[in-house]
Each structure stands twice: as C-alpha cells, then as structure tokens.
Amino acid sequence: xxxxxxPLKGVKVLDLSRILAGPTCTQLLGDLGxxxxxxxxxxxGGDDTRQWxxxxxxxxxxxxxxxxxxxxxxxxxxxxxxxxITTPEGQxxxxxxxxxxxxxxxxxxxxxxxxxxxxxATLSQxxxxxxxxxxxxxxxxxxxxxxxxxxxxxxxxxxxxxxTGDPEGAPMKVGVGIADVMCGxxxxxxxxxxxxxRDLTGEGQxxxxxxxxxxxxxxxxxxxxxxxxxxxxQRRGNGHPNIVPYDVYETSEGHVILxxxxxxxxxRFCEFIGHAELADDPRFATNPAxxxxxxxxxxxxxxxxxxxPTDTVIAELEARKVPVGPxxxxxxxxxxxxxxxxxxxxxxxxxxGEVQLIGNPLKLSRTPVTYRAAPPVCGADTQAVLSSENPFxx
Numbered sequence: 598x599x600x601x602x603x604p605l606k607g608v609k610v611l612d613l614s615r616i617l618a619g620p621t622c623t624q625l626l627g628d629l630g631x632x633x634x635x636x637x638x639x640x641x642g643g644d645d646t647r648q649w650x651x652x653x654x655x656x657x658x659x660x661x662x663x664x665x666x667x668x669x670x671x672x673x674x675x676x677x678x679x680x681x682i683t684t685p686e687g688q689x690x691x692x693x694x695x696x697x698x699x700x701x702x703x704x705x706x707x708x709x710x711x712x713x714x715x716x717x718a719t720l721s722q723x724x725x726x727x728x729x730x731x732x733x734x735x736x737x738x739x740x741x742x743x744x745x746x747x748x749x750x751x752x753x754x755x756x757x758x759x760x761t762g763d764p765e766g767a768p769m770k771v772g773v774g775i776a777d778v779m780c781g782x783x784x785x786x787x788x789x790x791x792x793x794x795r796d797l798t799g800e801g802q803x804x805x806x807x808x809x810x811x812x813x814x815x816x817x818x819x820x821x822x823x824x825x826x827x828x829x830x831q832r833r834g835n836g837h838p839n840i841v842p843y844d845v846y847e848t849s850e851g852h853v854i855l856x857x858x859x860x861x862x863x864x865r866f867c868e869f870i871g872h873a874e875l876a877d878d879p880r881f882a883t884n885p886a887x888x889x890x891x892x893x894x895x896x897x898x899x900x901x902x903x904x905x906p907t908d909t910v911i912a913e914l915e916a917r918k919v920p921v922g923p924x925x926x927x928x929x930x931x932x933x934x935x936x937x938x939x940x941x942x943x944x945x946x947x948x949x950g951e952v953q954l955i956g957n958p959l960k961l962s963r964t965p966v967t968y969r970a971a972p973p974v975c976g977a978d979t980q981a982v983l984s985s986e987n988p989f990x991x
Contacts, residue, residue: 603630604964608792609989611694612636612675613682613703613715615644617748617774618732618808620671621781622788623702627674628957628966632989634694634982635672635973639679643975644668656949663975669952671781672972673945678983679976688713690983695720695727697989699795700788704732707742717803727801728791730784736807746808751776755812760819764832780811841887842866842898845924851907856920860884865917870901947971 608631612623615637627633637643642663650665678694681687692715695701701720703710710716717729731737734746752758752770762769787804795801813820819830819838830838835854837843842857857863860883864876875881875897880890887894902910907923914921923929931942941956945968957966969991982988 603628603967604961606630608632608700609698610634611691611698611701613691613701613705613710614732615704616646617671617777618780618784619702619704619730620644620646621778622730622732622784623675624671624673625781625785625957626700626788628959628968630964630967631700632991633675634698634978634989635675635677636680636682636691636694637677637975639681639976643677643679644672646671647975654947654949654952660949662947662949664947664949664952664972669947669954669972673954673968674970675973676970676978676982677973677975679979682710682713682715688715691715692720692723694982694988695724697987698724698727699792700728700730702730702732702784702788706745707731707733707737721801721803725801726795726799728788728795728804729801730788730791730804730806732780732784732806732808734808736810737805741809748774748777748808751780751808751812755809756816756820757812760816760830760832762832763834766832768832776808776812779815780806780808783811783814836891839888840884841891841894844895846899846902848905848907848910849903852924853902853907853910854922854924855902855914856922858920862919863887866914866919869913869917869919870898870905872897872901943968945971948974948977 605626608626610623610626610631610633612619612633612635614620614623620635623633623635635644642648646668647663647665649667652666653661654664654669655661680690682691708716711719717731720727720729733742734751735741735744749770752775753768755776757776758768758770761771784804784806787806791802791804822828822838823830835845840856840858842855842863845852845854855866857866860876863881864873867873867875875894879886881887881894905913911921911923925933930936936942939956939958939960941958943954943956945952945954948971952971959966
C-alpha cells in the first residue's frame with residue numbers, strides 16, 4: 598500500500614479558512630489525498646497562527662521562519678497562495694480557482710464574503726456543484742450570528758467549562774483548542790456527506806457549521822444527563838458523573854488513572870488494595886451504590902492507593918485486568934514505543950529544514966493517509982498555482 602495516494606485523490610479543496618477549526622478539517626482532507634490550496638492574506642502575513650509562537654522553525658542560520666508550531670499543527674499537505682480578496686483581481690483569482698474546486702471552506706463572519714462576491718449564494722450560481730462549508734462562531738442564523746467566535750468563548754458558552762476543573766476552583770477550559778478541533782472534525786464529516794450527495798446528483802450545497810453548535814453536540818452524556826434529569830451537572834475534577842471509581846488517584850510518588858467500569862472489576866481492584874470486603878458492602882457493591890456513596894468510598898480508596906508506587910499499581914491492576922493507566926507528560930508520551938509503533942510522530946522536510954509533526958490517527962488498510970507536503974511558508978506556491986492551467990495538480 599506504500600504507493601497509495603489516498604482515498605480522496607482527485608478531490609480539490611479551496612481553503613479560505615484560518616486559525617484552527619477550518620485548517621484542522623482541510624489538513625485531514627489533505628492527509629486523505631485531497632489537493633488543498635490554502636488562500637492567505639499577503640497584507641497580514643497569512644494565517645494568524647503563523648504569529649502564534651514561539652516556538653518557530655528556524656533555518657540553518659538560525660533565522661526565524663513563519664512556521665510556528667501552532668501553524669504547523671494543522672497545515673500540512675497544502676499549497677499556500679497569497680491573494681488579497683479585497684481587490685477585484687484577487688476576487689477574480691478566487692473565482693477561477695473555485696471553478697476547478699469540488700469544495701470551498703471558509704470561516705469568515707456570516708455575510709463577510711458577500712461584499713466580495715465570494716459567498717455561497719453568489720458562487721453557487723456559477724458553480725452549482727460546489728460543496729461550500731461555512732464555519733462561524735454561532736452559525737449563519739440566530740440572534741448571535743453576528744458575534745465572533747473563538748475556542749475559549751465556545752467552551753464557555755457551550756457549557757463544557759462549567760463541567761471542567763476542580764470542584765472548588767474556577768471553571769476551566771480544556772488544555773487545547775478542543776472546540777475548534779471538534780468543529781473541524783464535524784466539518785470533515787459534513788463535507789464528505791455533501792460530496793457523496795454531489796457525486797450522486799451533481800448538486801452542491803452549503804454546510805452551515807457553528808463552533809458553539811459543535812461544542813453543545815459534544816456535551817454527550819453530561820448534556821443528556823441534564824436534559825433527562827433537569828439537574829445541572831457539577832464539576833468533579835477528574836471524576837466521572839456516572840462511574841465510581843473513575844478518577845485520578847495519587848500514588849506514593851505520582852498519579853494513576855483508575856477506570857473501574859463494572860462490579861467484577863471493582864471486586865478485583867478491592868482485592869489488590871487489601872479491602873476485599875468493600876465489594877460486598879451494600880454501599881459499594883454496585884455502581885449506583887458507589888455513585889451515591891462516592892465520598893465515603895474515596896475516603897477509603899485514596900489512602901489505600903497512595904500507599905503503593907505508581908508502577909506497582911499499574912502492574913498489579915493490569916495483571917488483574919482492571920483498567921488503569923499513567924498520567925504522562927508530553928516528553929513521556931512521545932518517547933513511548935506505542936507512539937512509535939502507531940507512527941503518531943512524523944518527520945517532514947519543510948523549506949527551513951526538518952520539522953516534527955503529530956501523525957494522523959486514521960489507519961486505513963487499503964488507502965492509507967499520506968504525508969506529501971510539509972506546512973508551507975506563506976505564499977510559497979502563489980506563482981506556480983496562479984500560472985498553472987491545472988492549479989490543483991500535485
């Protein structure tokens with residue numbers, strides 16, 4: 598399969614997005630073989646995230662490039678073309694590229710592209726088969742449609758911050774831009790669904806995707822817990838709202854994660870910590886009972902676990918088939934043989950030099966992902982693309 602060019606080979610993507618949600622989507626499409634042309638504003642130095650550093654990639658002489666680590670996280674397998682869409686010439690170039698494209702993705706404010714004649718209503722008249730994905734903070738409709746959207750605000754407005762953090766502390770965001778990333782994942786699913794419809798009917802369509810809508814969608818069990826009970830969930834730190842024990846526990850020299858998902862696992866866990874009697878205690882014998890008596894149970898479990906070293910807890914519980922795991926720092930994560938075996942760290946050759954990137958988690962047996970081009974410096978492909986009769990050709 599080494600020669601595979603990906604299941605989306607031949608699909609052409611015109612990417613007018615920046616920051617993280619849109620670029621996450623288009624990088625995924627590019628990894629799967631699509632040809633992606635990324636449009637960047639030459640007046641601002643391109644995608645905002647090029648300036649979101651340090652760290653930056655440096656060339657052999659130690660000069661800083663515009664490849665920040667943040668930018669590189671979501672922009673491989675793309676060509677960078679610098680076009681000023683505020684000019685008639687720039688608008689004409691975008692329309693020419695759109696005439697070749699299967700997909701256009703943008704994350705301007707709702708209505709922001711209409712003044713340039715690059716909105717869906719305008720482009721769909723000339724290109725009715727175009728799949729046009731619009732990502733915004735609150736969507737194209739609703740009372741908040743005109744408000745800007747950022748990951749942190751989406752996490753706050755969409756409720757996940759109210760669920761995250763220490764019970765006695767302030768609401769806390771997730772440590773990475775997860776609202777943006779998940780929005781990009783929803784965008785890729787919607788685009789592929791619309792592409793399937795286009796291939797069957799010849800008809801394109803607009804995908805209206807809101808950062809906040811995506812955030813609300815992945816409230817998952819906590820969201821439905823509230824809708825079912827009417828009770829507003831409370832922050833539990835690392836604890837689980839529906840399973841006990843399912844938390845981070847301190848050891849004698851670190852921490853471990855315990856995820857005891859059923860009563861038989863709980864019995865085996867209790868045997869290890871020297872409290873076999875807990876499995877028959879009516880307060881703890883079943884998961885509903887453990888939920889009801891969470892604090893009383895943890896008052897027993899925490900000192901018992903803390904009496905053992907981390908490696909001992911992990912080894913002993915793994916031997917008993919009780920779900921357990923470490924809390925690793927990133928240097929530990931990328932040093933594991935599991936990451937190496939799954940190719941989750943990759944090296945690519947960029948213009949300034951070799952760069953280290955995170956691999957794609959999709960493992961397709963017949964059409965694997967490909968890493969064809971490192972993240973580009975701003976405008977690297979402008980001349981080649983704009984002078985080509987086949988601009989999306991790799």
